[in-house]
Amino acid sequence: MGSITIKDVAQAAGVSTATVSRVLNRNGYVSNQVRLHVEQVMKGLNYQPNVLARSLKQEKSRTVGIVLPDMTNPYFMGVARIVQQRLLEKGYHLIYMDSVEDPDKELKAIQLLQGMRIEALILAGTGQNAEIVKHLIQSGTTVVLLDRIIEGVHTDLVVEDNSGAAEEAMGYLLGKYGSRLGVIGGPQQISTARERLEGAQKAVKLAAAQFSETNYYAGDYSRRSGILACNFFMEAQEPPEAIFSSNNEMTYGFYLGMKERGMDLDSVEVISFGELDAAPLFSHRLSIIYQNPAQIGEAVAEITLKRLAREGTGREKRIFTPRLEKQFS
Amino acid sequence: MGSITIKDVAQAAGVSTATVSRVLNRNGYVSNQVRLHVEQVMKGLNYQPNVLARSLKQEKSRTVGIVLPDMTNPYFMGVARIVQQRLLEKGYHLIYMDSVEDPDKELKAIQLLQGMRIEALILAGTGQNAEIVKHLIQSGTTVVLLDRIIEGVHTDLVVEDNSGAAEEAMGYLLGKYGSRLGVIGGPQQISTARERLEGAQKAVKLAAAQFSETNYYAGDYSRRSGILACNFFMEAQEPPEAIFSSNNEMTYGFYLGMKERGMDLDSVEVISFGELDAAPLFSHRLSIIYQNPAQIGEAVAEITLKRLAREGTGREKRIFTPRLEKQFS
């Protein structure tokens, strides 16, 4: 790599590397004349400071890592996009890693980031890697948990009121359909899935409804499991008239399932936790619990930057309330 | 950052840093006994080598940058996800940047990556930053252009036969509807938009159809412009009976527009260049030109790794053929 260095600039400008460094970082004293000249030279040589060397020297990388379970999910990318913007404004870089919901890959990703000496980790985790995360925190790295809690890890948090929103949605459905409805749950290692199920159960209890195994399908947040859920419910003695789905991918899968079975997409009322991009186009009976990724991204960025600036004062827990928008009443 | 270093390991193991480095990189000679012991100590201390220092020393970062115009677009993320996997397998990190289709942000992103001393750049560009890209190539950085060509930049390429697929689609529509159709074009700075329009025009010429300004709407690849296109066409004297849309976002916008106007979504036949996730669910008259992001990602990764391994032999140009799948005939 014939990259051009601070030395080249110094030589070309006829000054010392220290001076170049000073104009680069606009600290220390340097005469206006020299500054201008050096800046000229830097432009001319198309000089880009080597951030590796700088980070090494300063013992801070000005880099933040974010590990997401699914980078093709617009919800997570919506969050990440805002975070990146905000961090960039403050001179931090954001490194994305995709765990694909796989704890092993997640561990690898975190270790990688650790090696890159990230100053902060933003994690929407699988819930299975508490150990290394605790290690990270202990070693002084800022950790912000996003969307999902990890058992035993105590740190800053930006989450949603999953239970509350689920309860509201289920309450509504129960009032309308009694026990003639189905719930599609997510993987119980993931905190959001647990909480959404809890909320649903609370509503059931409150309504004193009769619920059995036939009312529940244990999915895994994947599209495929949404299709399977559809088959499960539709092949039952008395198929449900309404569905509560714990996440957007499963909702989509459920509709695909209906399509495959040749059903009218409006034959079942559905409430989905999490947005489906095209929702308004294909069903009049699909309601959405909106999560507002942009708002969450702002909160994550704000907390992360605050911590990085050492303005921390105890751990922070930010809980957002998703908004159920009923499509049908 | 109280990070633990090679020195700590050396001390704890009672050997020199050189020895630790040797076991780390499994090169040079080191007795099995010592190796095992050192490995023990590393585990015990939870040592993670500082990649910054390593990169600095070796003058290679083992890092690849990718700049995408829209990270919430599943097409690009589908490509990126594969690329990341393949690179990771070979020990390279992938740094994502989002230009949000903004040339200025794109420039900033590229400069940032340059500062990080990336060894390769994968770029789906706005088409406006030829200068810096040429600079990068000259300085020895591998550059692979993805999806979009940049005028004046000669390097490896992974693209699609935009013109051909557009021509096929338009040929089909023209045969069915003659001039009673509308074309939604993209921003003409972007090569894919130009090529798709070219293909469409070729088909028009071939069919000797009468086309005027009322048959064309100049969009910008955004959802919003799809809505505007819908308004434009539907308020015309004789609204078109079919639409060719140059990208997925605009297609989606067009449907949103129809919805807003209270139209039946099946009242117009549509062909969309690029996949709409939920397409099968909401229309029987929407056909898709599929782009196969996974396949493209594999190609990008393969070429990038080949170049990185200096197995290059002239520039490579890989053209994929998108597949038009007709929904209706």
Place this chain on the structure above:
DNA sequence: CTGTTAGCGCTTTCAT
């Protein structure tokens, strides 16, 4: 105001 110098963590000759 500017230059000299030490050293960040690591790899890599060169000795031994």
Place this chain on the structure above:
DNA sequence: ATGAAAGCGCTAACAG
């Protein structure tokens, strides 16, 4: 087979 030492590009005392 192992250690000592130089140096990657940069910043930050410390001198002057």
